[in-house]
Amino acid sequence: xxxxxxIISCCSKFREGRSISAVYHLLKGKRSIQTVxxxxxxxxxxxxxxxxxxxxxxxxxxxxxxxxHNLLVLKGDNVVLPTDRGMNWINEPAENVPVRYFNGMEYNxxxxxxxxxxxxxxxxxxxxxxxxxxxxxxxDKPDVMAWVKSYYRQWRNHQTAFLSQLYSELSQLLQLFxxxxxxxxxxxxxxxxxxxxxxxxxxxHYGLRQIDIPLIRTAIIHRMLAIITQDTAAYPLFxxxxxxxxxxxxxxxxxxxxxxxxxxxxxxxxxxxIRHLKxxxxxxxxVEIALYDESFPxxxxxxxxxQEEIRTAINSTKSYKLKEIKHEISETISxxxxxxxxxxxxxxxxxxxxxR
Amino acid sequence: xxxDKVQEQLRKQFHISSFRSGQEEIIDDIMNGNDVLGxxxxxxxxxxxxxxxxxxxxxVTIVVSPLISLMExxxxxxxxxxxxxxxxxxxxxRPDERTRVFQQLNQFKLIYLxxxxxxxxxxxxxxxxxxxxxxxxxxxxxxxxxxxxxRPDYLRLGTVxxxxxxxxxxxxxxxxxxxxxxxxxxxxxxxxxxRHIHPMDRENITFMVEKVNGDKDKQDVLTNILKQNRxxxxxxxxxxxxxxxxxxxxxxxxxxxxxxxxxxxMDQLDRITIQQQFMNDQLDIxxxxxxxGMGINxxxxxxxxxxxxxxQIESFLQEIGRAGRDGQSSVSLLLYSPGDEMxxxxxxxxxxxxxxxxxxxxxxxxxxxxxxxxLPPLNQLLDALRLNEVQxxxxxxQMEQHGIIKKNCLVYDKSEWEKSIQKIGxxxxxxSALKGxxxxxxxxxIHEENCLRDSLYKSFQEHYKTPLYACCSNCGFSFEHWEPxxxxxxxxxxxxxxxxxxxxxxxxxxxxxx
Numbered sequence: 020x021x022x023x024x025x026i027i028s029c030c031s032k033f034r035e036g037r038s039i040s041a042v043y044h045l046l047k048g049k050r051s052i053q054t055v056x057x058x059x060x061x062x063x064x065x066x067x068x069x070x071x072x073x074x075x076x077x078x079x080x081x082x083x084x085x086x087x088h089n090l091l092v093l094k095g096d097n098v099v100l101p102t103d104r105g106m107n108w109i110n111e112p113a114e115n116v117p118v119r120y121f122n123g124m125e126y127n128x129x130x131x132x133x134x135x136x137x138x139x140x141x142x143x144x145x146x147x148x149x150x151x152x153x154x155x156x157x158x159d160k161p162d163v164m165a166w167v168k169s170y171y172r173q174w175r176n177h178q179t180a181f182l183s184q185l186y187s188e189l190s191q192l193l194q195l196f197x198x199x200x201x202x203x204x205x206x207x208x209x210x211x212x213x214x215x216x217x218x219x220x221x222x223x224h225y226g227l228r229q230i231d232i233p234l235i236r237t238a239i240i241h242r243m244l245a246i247i248t249q250d251t252a253a254y255p256l257f258x259x260x261x262x263x264x265x266x267x268x269x270x271x272x273x274x275x276x277x278x279x280x281x282x283x284x285x286x287x288x289x290x291x292x293i294r295h296l297k298x299x300x301x302x303x304x305x306v307e308i309a310l311y312d313e314s315f316p317x318x319x320x321x322x323x324x325x326q327e328e329i330r331t332a333i334n335s336t337k338s339y340k341l342k343e344i345k346h347e348i349s350e351t352i353s354x355x356x357x358x359x360x361x362x363x364x365x366x367x368x369x370x371x372x373x374x375r
Numbered sequence: 376x377x378x379d380k381v382q383e384q385l386r387k388q389f390h391i392s393s394f395r396s397g398q399e400e401i402i403d404d405i406m407n408g409n410d411v412l413g414x415x416x417x418x419x420x421x422x423x424x425x426x427x428x429x430x431x432x433x434x435v436t437i438v439v440s441p442l443i444s445l446m447e448x449x450x451x452x453x454x455x456x457x458x459x460x461x462x463x464x465x466x467x468x469r470p471d472e473r474t475r476v477f478q479q480l481n482q483f484k485l486i487y488l489x490x491x492x493x494x495x496x497x498x499x500x501x502x503x504x505x506x507x508x509x510x511x512x513x514x515x516x517x518x519x520x521x522x523x524x525x526r527p528d529y530l531r532l533g534t535v536x537x538x539x540x541x542x543x544x545x546x547x548x549x550x551x552x553x554x555x556x557x558x559x560x561x562x563x564x565x566x567x568x569x570r571h572i573h574p575m576d577r578e579n580i581t582f583m584v585e586k587v588n589g590d591k592d593k594q595d596v597l598t599n600i601l602k603q604n605r606x607x608x609x610x611x612x613x614x615x616x617x618x619x620x621x622x623x624x625x626x627x628x629x630x631x632x633x634x635x636x637x638x639x640x641m642d643q644l645d646r647i648t649i650q651q652q653f654m655n656d657q658l659d660i661x662x663x664x665x666x667x668g669m670g671i672n673x674x675x676x677x678x679x680x681x682x683x684x685x686x687q688i689e690s691f692l693q694e695i696g697r698a699g700r701d702g703q704s705s706v707s708l709l710l711y712s713p714g715d716e717m718x719x720x721x722x723x724x725x726x727x728x729x730x731x732x733x734x735x736x737x738x739x740x741x742x743x744x745x746x747x748x749x750l751p752p753l754n755q756l757l758d759a760l761r762l763n764e765v766q767x768x769x770x771x772x773q774m775e776q777h778g779i780i781k782k783n784c785l786v787y788d789k790s791e792w793e794k795s796i797q798k799i800g801x802x803x804x805x806x807s808a809l810k811g812x813x814x815x816x817x818x819x820x821i822h823e824e825n826c827l828r829d830s831l832y833k834s835f836q837e838h839y840k841t842p843l844y845a846c847c848s849n850c851g852f853s854f855e856h857w858e859p860x861x862x863x864x865x866x867x868x869x870x871x872x873x874x875x876x877x878x879x880x881x882x883x884x885x886x887x888x889x
Contacts, residue, residue: 145878153455155647186879190872202871210878214651217644220635223626 021231021238022081024116025066027090027105032061036339038097043078046070048127050271052307058124059310060339060361068127069237077230117200117235120242129264130240135163136170136260138209141185143171145210148178157209166263181256188254192243199225200239207236270307277304278312302355309362317363321356328352329360377406380431388430388458395420397573401545402427405509410544410568412515412556416575417549417696422449425511425545429485430458434506437542438487439532440513443467444639444646444666446487451647453485463487464498481505490528493535507542512563515546516689519558527772533564544568549696550575550689552834575692575832576839579699581857582827582847583708593682593710594621598628600708600854601660605632605862606677607653608660611694613683613718615640615664621682622662637663659862668694674701677859681709686719687813688820688831704844706857711821716814723810728766730803733796736760736770741792744785773799826850 029042037057044054048068058067082099085091090105101109139158146154156164174181193201203225209215216224218232227235244261251258270278280290287305291298309315317326332347333339344357381402385391394402401413401424415421429436440446446463453461460483462476480486480501492498512518518529536544546559546568560568587593601608612618615638622636635649635658652658654673661667665685679698685691691709699705728736739760743751750756757767774780777795779787816834823830827847832839845852 141879145881148881152457153452155451155455155651157644157647159451182879182881186875189879190875193871193875198871202874205871205875205878208875208878211881212655213878214648214655214657217648219645 020228021116021118021234022070022228023085023090024109024118025069025234026081026085027101027109028118029063029066030091030099031101031106031109032063033057034100035094035098036061039082039099040097042099043073043075046073046078048123052303052310056306056310056362060364064124065121067123069121069123069241070234071127071131072233081230117197117238117242120238120245122241122245126241126244129244129261130237132163132264133244133260134236134240135160136166138207138215139163139167140170140260142209143167144174144178144182144185147171147175148182149211151211154211157215170259184256188256192246192254192257195246196239196242200235203232203235204239270311271304273300274304274307277301278308281305281308302358306355306358306362309359315363317359320359321352325349325352325356326360329357330364333361333364378403381406381427384427384430389423389427389456391423397571398423401571404569404571405543405545406431408543410565412546412559412568412570412572414548414551414556414570414572414575416573416577417693417700419573421547421549422513424547425509426453426458426485428509432484432508434508435481435483436485436509436511437502437507437539438485438511438513439490439493440487441489441517441526442666443489444643446489447643448647448650450487458484461485461487464492465489466492477501490526490532494528494531499535499538502539507539510536510539510542510544512544512546512559515548515559516551516555518546518562519551519555527768530562530772533562536563536565550692550835552689555689574836574839575696576828576836577696577699578840578843579702579704580695581704581706581842581845581852582831583706583852583854584711584821584823584827584848585708586711586821589712593712594624596710597621597625597680597682600678600680601625601629601632603854604678604857604859605659606859607656607673607675607862608678608680609667609676609694609697610660610662610680610682611685612662612664613685613722617682618662618664622660625660625662632660633658634660634662637661637667639664639666656862665690665694668697671697672700673697675703676700677703677705679705679707681707683718684709684711684715684817684821686723686810686817688816688834691817692831692835702843704857704859706854709821716818719814719817723807723814725763726765726769726810727803727807728762728770730800733800733803736762737792737796740785741787744787748784748786750780750783750785770799773802824849 025046026042029045030039033041041054041057044051045058045063045066046069048054048071055067058064082091085105086093089102090108091099092102094100135158139156142154142157146152158164193204196204203221206221206224207215218229221227221232222229243257247254247257247261276294277290280293285293287298287301290296291301294301305320309317321329328348329344329352332344336343336347339361341354341357345352345354348357381399385394396419397413397415398420401411401415404411405424405428413421413424415424425436425438438446440449443463443465446465450461450463462483462485464473464476464486465488468476481504488498512532517526518532536542544563544565546563548555548559551559556570556572560566585596587596597610610618610621612621618636618638622634625632625634635652637646637649641649649658649661650667650671653661654671656675676698679695681691681694685694695707698707743756743759751759753764753767757764760767762770771780774795777791777798779785779792779795820827820830827849828839828842845856
């Protein structure tokens with residue numbers, strides 16, 4: 020259900036502009052300029068990186084199923100469009116489909132770490148309270164284990180206090196959710212002499228599809244993170260869980276280096292020569308920088324007349340395909356310039372095109 | 376002196392107050408540097424026999440184990456008890472991880488690995504640089520059961536031992552006939568090994584065979600028994616798909632039973648989840664393949680059901696041995712329907728190349744040889760020879776033995792090849808005959824008209840204990856007479872808030888100690 024909704028929504032925004040694999044990359048949170056840029060210009064930021072564990076094979080099978088159910092239709096080799104039925108379906112007010120919770124661009128890296136810390140902390144604290152130290156950890160990632168270990172040391176002598184505070188914060192949070200969501204969340208937790216349900220078991224128990232379970236959990240966590248961040252005073256314990264989280268590194272390392280050079284007024288050609296990189300690579304970096312940096316000096320690379328020409332072309336073609344835009348404008352304007360304009364456009368005009 | 380040290384370690388490291396039957400004698404011998412073949416019934420604590428000495432020796436103890444999942448489980452369980460100097464090596468490790476472990480190999484007390492890994496020369500080189508006190512072969516019957524076909528590296532363990540300068544050997548198994556014991560000793564080349572053979576009969580298990588007509592009947596019988604009894608149960612299948620199918624069927628027809636499936640294709644987290652839930656009595660029934668069970672120590676399994684029968688009596692004994700470790704009355708039920716032997720027969724056939732095809736296969740190999748003596752990549756090779764991987768591994772080992780493959784290159788000599796084809800052909804005949812015989816033994820047991828217990832144990836030992844409860848279906852047992860303690864129903868729909876309270880605030884929990 021949820022995955023249907025998300026895939027069809029993505030297709031309805033991408034229209035013919037992108038192939039079906041763009042949807043997969045978006046959900047996986049691929050850290051490429053193309054995918055990040057797509058999520059901005061097509062107004063899909065909230066879905067970025069929300070299903071990092073999705074396998075390509077499962078995704079492909081899923082798309083086939085949506086074809087079969089006449090919700091999506093293939094156009095050409097790899098463009099996928101929603102059918103009328105598909106459009107109707109996503110426009111119906113669907114209850115209990117927690118799409119609004121997602122904020123992928125903000126939380127795609129924080130959410131899994133938060134979840135794993137919570138899971139392992141609950142298991143560790145409830146076991147140690149019962150003097151049971153022979154348990155198999157549900158999470159065996161070294162960095163999560165190290166964090167919980169140091170956290171455990173800090174709370175070791177106040178376990179009861181910790182657990183009752185955890186109970187009060189968690190139940191306060193869960194109260195803001197649908198019963199079913201809260202219940203599913205609690206059933207995933209592992210504690211002393213109690214092992215949480217697997218996705219398969221949750222799906223069976225709640226009459227859901229297994230493939231939706233990680234998505235529902237991620238949705239719940241995204242909303243939790245939003246609530247906690249807004250009011251850290253009400254959630255002191257969870258605020259600690261959010262400390263030392265990996266930052267959402269927005270720029271790739273290499274683009275960051277290029278940015279340093281640009282700030283010292285080097286030209287793209289100079290930077291390419293100094294860094295022994297292709298000029299096009301430097302251009303990629305600049306597009307990436309333009310995407311995040313509100314104060315990017317677009318005027319230095321594209322004159323205002325050129326900008327106007329490109330914007331007009333985007334409006335008339337109603338497309339984000341570089342080839343189609345290029346076709347409409349003077350030959351002297353380069354692909355690089357079009358991409359820069361697209362990258363800076365995304366914030367104010369992105370919605371306009373997609374919503375027609 | 377030594378004995379005191381062992382006793383002290385038992386308490387301090389393993390939190391156990393006294394040995395179970397058989398353990399102490401084996402540990403004694405190992406501590407004194409004697410090679411041991413230990414045949415102990417399932418659930419008697421075989422792993423302690425090497426884990427305890429490993430903590431006392433200053434060098435390393437190597438454990439050869441057949442399944443990666445089994446090794447991973449054991450390592451996790453050991454770490455959970457506070458024994459951290461332990462590692463499982465396998466070929467799926469990332470290169471950086473592998474390098475890290477290799478660099479500090481002597482930091483570990485226990486190293487688990489597969490027989491295949493011991494064929495890699497860099498692995499052996501590394502191991503030669505550390506002091507190895509004991510070399511353990513866990514589930515040693517694999518040498519005989521699997522060695523000849525798809526795990527030929529088990530047969531090469533004798534050579535490995537020589538390369539490692541002959542450490543003390545401990546071979547452990549739960550089921551081994553005299554024939555298998557001799558196979559093990561020959562493969563390891565340790566004729567003076569001390570045998571510690573313990574009777575394997577289980578006095579609290581009742582045997583039952585039920586013959587039905589087809590799948591539908593099996594499901595009906597199953598449903599009837601499970602409708603009457605809510606007890607911890609295992610149901611064994613020979614197909615992974617079937618475990619899922621019947622688990623779904625049971626949960627649909629008997630909603631009060633909490634059921635899950637388990638097989639080797641599941642990922643590790645899911646496997647551990649199912650195991651742990653079963654251990655914690657959160658699940659009643661597991662539908663599984665033979666992948667489930669090794670290393671599981673749940674004391675109150677009341678019922679072991681065979682939906683399909685295993686390929687040999689030894690496997691059957693392993694699987695039913697998981698029932699009733701707490702000594703309470705438990706039942707083994709095997710369901711048979713005419714034609715079941717066909718499925719098993721096909722499984723066996725697929726494990727060996729067909730003798731009549733050998734000339735054909737070698738002709739193709741000759742064509743390949745003319746092209747290049749170097750063997751092509753596995754996939755291409757299997758396609759060209761029309762063999763599956765198991766069959767090729769068998770053939771590869773045989774060709775190596777006859778010197779017509781050396782270091783993955785074909786060595787051609789017309790008369791040598793002709794002689795080898797003859798010999799390999801005869802060997803295939805011997806092996807299929809043996810497998811056929813094993814299967815036949817199993818089938819004969821199913822059709823036994825006299826006492827099932829007597830018939831089951833007689834090839835393993837001279838005497839067996841008088842059963843504590845009913846003996847077997849041929850001696851008059853039926854399920855109406857069986858009244859095991861039923862799992863209590865605590866499954867009312869409780870709200871998430873209550874669940875969370877119970878989980879975090881420990882409300883409703885009685886104080887429990889291990």
